[in-house]
Amino acid sequence: MASDPVCQKQVDETNPPGGKVRFWGKLFFFCSEACRSAFRHEPQKFTSETAEGKAPPYSKVPDDWRS
Numbered sequence: 609m610a611s612d613p614v615c616q617k618q619v620d621e622t623n624p625p626g627g628k629v630r631f632w633g634k635l636f637f638f639c640s641e642a643c644r645s646a647f648r649h650e651p652q653k654f655t656s657e658t659a660e661g662k663a664p665p666y667s668k669v670p671d672d673w674r675s
């Protein structure tokens with residue numbers, strides 16, 4: 609199972625109800641179209657939380673790159 613980065617729900621990554629989005633080389637899975645849409649509007653908002661919490665190693669890079 610994967611976590612929906614928007615609402616933190618557990619999503620089956622083999623059949624995500626909201627589809628998936630690739631961002632910073634990582635795939636994100638969504639529980640609904642609404643969550644996917646929210647993510648696509650402001651991906652940094654959700655992936656920065658992921659970086660603090662679950663910390664995919666490369667998610668720190670864009671922060672450094674922007675600053």
Ligand SMILES: [Zn+2]
Pocket residue numbers: 612614615616617638639640643
């Ligand atoms: Zn969701």
